[in-house]
Amino acid sequence: MVKKPSSDNLYLQRLGTRWYARIPVPYALRGEVGPYFRKALGTADLQEARHRRWDVLALARAEFEKRAQRPGTKKKVRSTDYDAFRARLKAAGPPTVVNALDGEEMTNPGLDLLADELERAEEAGADVGAAWDAFGDHVHGREPISEVLKDYLQRNPKVSPTTVANYNGTVSLWIAERGDRALNGTTRKAATEWLEKVAEGKSRETISGT
Structure with missing residues (x-):
């Protein structure tokens, strides 16, 4: 608590x-x-x-x-x-x-x-x-992941549209699975399990992009 x-x-x-x-x-x-x-x-x-x-x-x-x-x-x-x-x-x-x-x-x-x-x-x-x-x-000032991405893209306006789309897609998948929370406290095991779940049915190139 x-x-x-x-x-x-x-x-x-x-x-x-x-x-x-x-x-x-x-x-x-x-x-x-x-x-x-x-x-x-x-x-x-x-x-x-x-x-x-x-x-x-x-x-x-x-x-x-x-x-x-x-x-x-x-x-x-x-x-x-x-x-x-x-x-x-x-x-x-x-x-x-x-x-x-x-x-x-x-x-x-x-x-x-x-x-x-x-x-x-x-x-x-x-x-x-x-x-x-x-x-x-x-x-403790920990922002939800959606705000972190928003801030990053605002500070990096030259990021390509394709990269922006990939980032947004990845974050949307994460939010759908684990909610729009701060990343602090997320274990490597939880992240790995999520990646494995997302990777099901995707090509190696798609997984790497995620």
Whole structure:
């Protein structure tokens, strides 16, 4: 499992001289609650604010759970397959962001919320392994193979049309077999087995081109 990144200023926001807790609201509740749960921490001292935020986080999560369990509340089921979750991570933004109020780098609260979601789903017995893979690839900046090829072709515009077609064909076959994921973690055995499967019925020249 990928460990969530930590930040000393996670869930904190400074307005003027005072500190507030700022907790992202789960997707299914944003229509009625808004994107963030905000509560004053009653202090201008950063160290004290860092201590008090955890009580507010517990309060916010209890409120989220209460609202989610109300009769008539529709739970929006979100896919945790690799591609769908990678798209959500991309929409949430980079692993770290800069707090506009104090200029300090902090963990992206949106990603922290998604990690919490996966942990709860995992505790409930759901298979979220593919989503954790997507989370790890996103946090470590590992691009899906389709993006790697796109970037390569943009940086090498003089590649011949035939070569481009071969690259696109090979990547399309790989994606169809193993999904549009980062290549990191792919074993030589898995790659070899894939090549052998692709090679069935093809000539030696075609295999070499692949």
